[in-house]
Amino acid sequence: xxxxPLADARGEPRHRTDASGGIYVSAGxxxxxxxxIGRTISPVTDTxxxxxxxxxxxxxxxxxxxxxxxxx
Numbered sequence: 001x002x003x004x005p006l007a008d009a010r011g012e013p014r015h016r017t018d019a020s021g022g023i024y025v026s027a028g029x030x031x032x033x034x035x036x037i038g039r040t041i042s043p044v045t046d047t048x049x050x051x052x053x054x055x056x057x058x059x060x061x062x063x064x065x066x067x068x069x070x071x072x
Contacts, residue, residue: 016042020052030060 004012020038027033038052 016040018042018049022054027057030062032058034058 018038018040020036022034022036024032024034033055034057035055036053038049040049040051044050
């Protein structure tokens with residue numbers, strides 16, 4: 001990490017250890033629901049994230065149907 005004189009003066013470490021994991025579930029032939037959670041496992045400081053939570057749904061939308069070329 002780059003030098004941070006303020007963090008150095010407060011005695012904050014220059015490294016952090018995080019853990020995260022996620023899961024996804026197929027919700028049909030064209031959609032997926034997902035969830036991910038993460039946590040800082042290092043000692044908590046002013047600059048560390050304590051918990052992160054992400055989730056959502058992905059939907060596959062089919063484009064226009066391809067047509068076979070006409071033979072002259």
